[in-house]
Amino acid sequence: MEQTFFPNRARSLSGQFRWKYIPAVFWDAMQSFYTMMMLGFLITMGCLFYLWQWMNYRGIAMDVDQLTKQHASQLYRIELLEVEIDYLTRPKRLERLASSLMQLQPPEHPPRFVSLNQVREIQE
Amino acid sequence: MIYSFKIRLLTIVGLVAVSLVIALGRSFQLQVLEGAHLEKLAQSQQQRTVVLEPKRGRITDRNGRILAISIPVKSLYANPKELESAQQTARILAPRLGLSYHKLKRKLSSKRSFVWLKRRIDPELAKALEKQLPKGIGFVDEFRRYYPQRSEGGQMLGFTGIDSQGLEGLEYQYESLLKGKPQGYIVEKEGTYRTVPLKGYPERPPEQFSLQLTIDSRIQHLTEKHIAQGVIEAQADRGTAIVMDSSSGAILAVASYPGFDPNRYRQFSRAHFLNRAVTSGYEPGSTFKIITLSAALSEGLISVDQNFDCENGEYKVGGHRIRDVKKHQQLSLLQVLKKSSNICAAKIGMRLSPHVFQDYIKNFGFGSRPDSGLAAEAPGKLLPAKKWTAVDHASISFGQGILVSPLQMLVAINVFANRGKLVTPFTVQHAIDASGNSLNQIDPPGGSESYRFGPKESKRIIEPQVADLVREFMISVTQEGGTARRASIEGYQVAGKTGTSQVYDPKLGRYSKTQYVASFGGFTPAKDPRVSILVLIRNPRKSLYGGVVAAPVFREIARKTMLIQKVFPEPSQPNDQESIRVSRND
Numbered sequence: 212m213e214q215t216f217f218p219n220r221a222r223s224l225s226g227q228f229r230w231k232y233i234p235a236v237f238w239d240a241m242q243s244f245y246t247m248m249m250l251g252f253l254i255t256m257g258c259l260f261y262l263w264q265w266m267n268y269r270g271i272a273m274d275v276d277q278l279t280k281q282h283a284s285q286l287y288r289i290e291l292l293e294v295e296i297d298y299l300t301r302p303k304r305l306e307r308l309a310s311s312l313m314q315l316q317p318p319e320h321p322p323r324f325v326s327l328n329q330v331r332e333i334q335e
Numbered sequence: 336m337i338y339s340f341k342i343r344l345l346t347i348v349g350l351v352a353v354s355l356v357i358a359l360g361r362s363f364q365l366q367v368l369e370g371a372h373l374e375k376l377a378q379s380q381q382q383r384t385v386v387l388e389p390k391r392g393r394i395t396d397r398n399g400r401i402l403a404i405s406i407p408v409k410s411l412y413a414n415p416k417e418l419e420s421a422q423q424t425a426r427i428l429a430p431r432l433g434l435s436y437h438k439l440k441r442k443l444s445s446k447r448s449f450v451w452l453k454r455r456i457d458p459e460l461a462k463a464l465e466k467q468l469p470k471g472i473g474f475v476d477e478f479r480r481y482y483p484q485r486s487e488g489g490q491m492l493g494f495t496g497i498d499s500q501g502l503e504g505l506e507y508q509y510e511s512l513l514k515g516k517p518q519g520y521i522v523e524k525e526g527t528y529r530t531v532p533l534k535g536y537p538e539r540p541p542e543q544f545s546l547q548l549t550i551d552s553r554i555q556h557l558t559e560k561h562i563a564q565g566v567i568e569a570q571a572d573r574g575t576a577i578v579m580d581s582s583s584g585a586i587l588a589v590a591s592y593p594g595f596d597p598n599r600y601r602q603f604s605r606a607h608f609l610n611r612a613v614t615s616g617y618e619p620g621s622t623f624k625i626i627t628l629s630a631a632l633s634e635g636l637i638s639v640d641q642n643f644d645c646e647n648g649e650y651k652v653g654g655h656r657i658r659d660v661k662k663h664q665q666l667s668l669l670q671v672l673k674k675s676s677n678i679c680a681a682k683i684g685m686r687l688s689p690h691v692f693q694d695y696i697k698n699f700g701f702g703s704r705p706d707s708g709l710a711a712e713a714p715g716k717l718l719p720a721k722k723w724t725a726v727d728h729a730s731i732s733f734g735q736g737i738l739v740s741p742l743q744m745l746v747a748i749n750v751f752a753n754r755g756k757l758v759t760p761f762t763v764q765h766a767i768d769a770s771g772n773s774l775n776q777i778d779p780p781g782g783s784e785s786y787r788f789g790p791k792e793s794k795r796i797i798e799p800q801v802a803d804l805v806r807e808f809m810i811s812v813t814q815e816g817g818t819a820r821r822a823s824i825e826g827y828q829v830a831g832k833t834g835t836s837q838v839y840d841p842k843l844g845r846y847s848k849t850q851y852v853a854s855f856g857g858f859t860p861a862k863d864p865r866v867s868i869l870v871l872i873r874n875p876r877k878s879l880y881g882g883v884v885a886a887p888v889f890r891e892i893a894r895k896t897m898l899i900q901k902v903f904p905e906p907s908q909p910n911d912q913e914s915i916r917v918s919r920n921d
Contacts, residue, residue, distance in 0.1 A: 287407050297401045298483040302556035317895065 382523050389515030390478055391499050392545035394492060394506075396552045397585075397764060403492055403506065403597075405478035405499065409461040410454040415445045417471035424469050428452065431464065454497060455479045480506075486596040488555050490610035491589045491709060491762070494597035503600075503608050505546070505762070508710035511779060512766060512786065515543025544777065545767040549585035554578055557895045558588035562870065565888035566592045569853070569875035575611045576871070576888065577745050578896060581864035583790045584749070584758035586707060587896070589613075613705070613712045616738035617852045617871065620836025621675045621818075621881070623734030625805050626747060627684040628672060630695035632801045636686040639668055639804060643679040650678040653725035657681055657733075660835075672808040673817045675833065677733040684732020689720035692731070698796040699747040700757060701739050708762040708788070715739045734836060735846075741854075745869040748856040751809060751830065752864035755802035759791040806830050810861050813886075822855055822886035824894045826904020830864075831857020831889065833881035838874075850874050855885035859893050860905070866896050 240246045298304075309315040365373060394403040411432070418424055421443035429436040432453045442450050455477060456464075465474065480495040493504020499514070501507040558576050566574040578588040595607035609615065631637045648662030659676050671679040684692060696702065702717040716738035718727060730736040739747075742760060750757050765773045765788045778785040809830035813823045818833045838850035856869040870885040870892070878884055897903075 290404065291406060294401055294404055294406060294481060294483050301484050301487070302553050303485075303487065303560075306556070 380524075382521050384519045384521050386517050386519045389517060389543045391480065391495070392513040392515065392543045392767075394513075394546045394548060396548055396550045396555070397587075398551065399547070400552045401483055402488060402548065402550070402552070403480060403482050406481050407476055408455045408458065408479045409474040410477045411452040411456055411461075411464070412473055412475055413443055413450050413452050414448050414471045414473070415443050415450060416448050418443060419470055424472065427469065428472070431460065432456070480597075482597045484552060484555075485598065486594045487552070487559050488550060488589070489594045489597045490591050490608060490612075491550070492597055493608070493710060494600045504597075504610060504710050505548075505708075508708070509544075509546060509763075509786070512544040512777065513546065542769045544769075544774075547764045547767060547773075549580070549587065549762055549764050550589070551587050551899070553899050554892075554896050555588040555590065557899075558892050559590040559592070559594065561888050561891045562590050563592045564891075565870065565872055565884065569872050569877045569884040571853075571872045571876065571884070572874040573611070574870070574872040574888075575741050576892060577612050577741055577869050578892060579745055579749060579760055579867045581749055581752040581858050581867045582758070584746075584760045584793075585764070585790070586709075586760055586762050587866065588892075589709070589762075610709060610711065612741045613707065613709045614740070616713055616715050616740055617854075617873070618737060618836040618839070619734040619739050619744050620834035620852065620854065621677070621680075621734055622744060622748070622832045622834035622854055622856050623737070623739075624672060624675065624680045624732070625751065625809065625832050626696060626699055627680055627687075627692075627732045628668070628808070629751075629797050629801050629805050630687055630692055631683045632804065633695070633797050634687060634691065637668060637683055642667055643671055643676075643682060645671075645676050645678045648678070650681065652681065652685075652729040655726045655729075657729060669808050669811055672805075672832070673811045675812075675818050680733040681729035685725075685728055689723045689728055692728070693717070693720040695796075696731075696737070698757070699750060700743055701737065701747065705740070705742050705746055705760055706791075707742060707760040709742070712742070713740050715743055734834060741869050741871050744854075744856055745867055748832070748869065749858065749867040750796060751802050751806045752858040752867050753793065753802075754799040755795055755797040756793040757796050758793045761788070761790060763788045765789060806861065809857065813857070818880070818882040819855055819857075819886045821882060822857060822889045822893075824859065824890050824897075824904075827859045827893070827897060827902075828861040828905075829857055829859045829890075829893065830861040831855055831886075833886060835880050851879045853879060853881040853884045855881045855889045857889060857893075859897065860902065865900055865902050866893065868893055868896075 240250075306317075390407075391405040393401060393405070395401055413424075415421065421440055425436055425440035425443050428434070429439045432439070434453065439452065442452060452472070461474065468474075478499055480499060482489070482492060482494075489504075491504055493506040493508075494502055495506050496502050501510040501513065506513065558578055562574045562576040566572075573592060575591045576588070577586065577590075579586050589610065589612045591609070591611045593607060595603040600608070628637075642665045645659060645663035645666050647664060648659045650657045657678055659678050661674065663670075663674060663676055663679075666674060666676055666679055670676075671683070687695075696717060701715055704712040704714050706712070718731075718736065723731070727736050746757065746760055765775050766777055766786065767773055775789045776785060776787050809832055810828060811817055812832055813819045813829040819831055822829050822831055822833075832855070834852070834854040834856070836852045836854075837846040837848075838852060839845070840847040840850065850873075852871060852873050853875050854869065854871040856867070858864040858867040868889050870888045872881075872884050872888070875884045
């Protein structure tokens with residue numbers, strides 16, 4: 212006769228789960244070498260998978276970190292160029308250069324822009 | 336034999352059991368009793384928090400030209416505990432860093448684990464040092480505030496300290512917006528000095544705001560240039576000029592001479608940092624007469640066709656003598672302003688009751704801060720009406736005995752450019768957040784005061800007819816026979832008023848006979864005002880009068896500002912038809 216883990220169980224309660232029998236289930240399973248092998252294999256595979264994922268995560272995190280730093284440094288470079296442009300084209304410098312290199316001076320008498328009709332009126 | 340075997344077995348079992356108990360006990364001690372402490376120790380060895388200092392927001396002018404920006408630089412630090420030899424390291428680094436050997440050695444011999452060696456070092460030097468850094472020496476990335484326009488707008492912008500905290504000017508005024516909040520994230524340390532970010536890694540740099548000002552760098556430059564020229568030519572102590580958009584109140588330029596370069600602020604004294612356009616008060620003198628006249632006209636106490644007796648240049652009020660520069664007998668209302676008679680202005684002012692007159696003065700914005708967004712605005716000083724004596728009343732009527740800031744005076748003059756409406760000045764067009772959105776209002780968390788940018792509502796303080804009449808008087812001031820002929824510009828009609836006021840000397844306890852403030856405030860084109868400008872020159876020695884020293888500065892600033900704003904000279908102006916060129920576009 213096949214031995215069960217529930218020898219004295221009433222028929223009416225045969226489908227009901229009992230926590231106290233869990234250790235017995237494990238003990239029963241441990242009797243089987245193949246089950247243990249399978250369990251060991253699965254746990255090892257799980258650990259390896261976890262490790263693989265963890266390594267992937269760390270690798271990606273490091274890449275992101277590097278890229279973010281590179282991105283920030285490129286942005287700073289662009290900003291530095293902007294500053295340089297604004298420094299080189301500041302009105303005071305342009306005025307000085309225009310005066311010393313091109314002999315240009317601010318207009319003493321600003322140009323007049325009038326329409327032809329207005330000129331006619333003035334002539335009349 | 337069996338007995339002996341049992342004893343041995345029991346001894347082994349006992350030893351194993353005792354070892355297990357000891358191991359369990361130790362593990363309980365480590366895991367439970369000291370667990371929290373040891374966990375912290377482990378974390379401090381394996382992890383560290385990296386704090387991302389936000390980059391301070393930039394300040395730009397109305398066209399996006401950078402006025403202030405933070406650029407990345409490197410700072411050198413040392414961990415004296417890790418150094419092999421403080422003496423040798425100091426010998427290597429001292430000449431390269433330009434520091435004294437003994438000072439550096441003292442720093443490197445410190446018992447602390449972190450000391451700054453030199454902050455914000457030259458990028459080229461940092462690059463050279465990076466290749467051969469001794470053990471225990473490292474770099475920290477920091478930001479340095481840089482002002483590409485150098486001294487232009489220095490007093491308005493202010494500057495930041497060594498830790499990037501705003502110390503003066505707009506940098507100080509908008510510190511909480513520009514600085515932003517630092518953000519930290521945790522990294523795990525790896526063998527080869529590598530770090531792996533673990534949690535809280537920020538998706539983008541910490542939030543901070545940038546400010547776009549109403550300032551136009553081109554107008555700022557020419558204002559600075561001409562006020563400097565004006566001060567030098569007049570052999571004066573200093574000068575201030577403000578240019579404002581007449582209709583919106585946007586400040587286009589604020590300049591004070593002598594100025595300072597905020598990049599090298601340590602080389603200047605504190606007096607150079609003051610933005611005298613808003614912080615200092617002066618007695619406005621004759622420019623204030625337009626307020627007196629408009630108040631009396633609004634109250635119906637005087638009329639346009641009325642004549643006033645100017646007492647031949649001398650008039651006694653409350654035992655004090657009031658004098659005019661030139662002697663006048665009878666003057667019309669227009670001539671009172673055109674000839675700038677103190678006696679007639681005092682007579683007109685004294686027709687108003689002190690309380691009514693004070694209400695008008697307050698309505699023009701005197702006695703309260705202009706709320707322009709510039710730092711350290713002064714409210715000025717206005718004696719309460721109930722304390723006015725007859726002399727106070729008379730002298731306030733022609734702009735003595737009242738302290739106003741140059742910006743307050745310009746805002747008051749601008750009322751006549753806006754047909755009786757007072758326009759609140761402003762300096763910040765809008766703020767820009769980290770995502771690039773323009774914001775006109777920011778409500779900081781914690782219920783602190785909110786920031787509002789851009790134009791504000793204007794309010795009517797005098798009737799348009801009165802404002803137009805005073806404006807006509809102001810135009811006459813810059814025409815033949817007026818005190819400010821030198822402010823007139825070919826092709827543009829200018830409205831304005833000169834001012835020459837005495838300076839009160841607290842040491843003497845009376846007005847100085849050698850110190851004066853010469854000023855000219857006005858707007859152009861008079862019929863459709865685009866810009867309002869105030870020029871103020873303190874202690875001119877060449878000439879005392881605003882019409883002589885300040886008016887030419889006004890003319891140069893106004894003329895060039897008009898061209899920048901593409902407002903070209905009108906040919907219809909009299910005496911201006913000689914040099915007309917025809918535009919090919921028309």
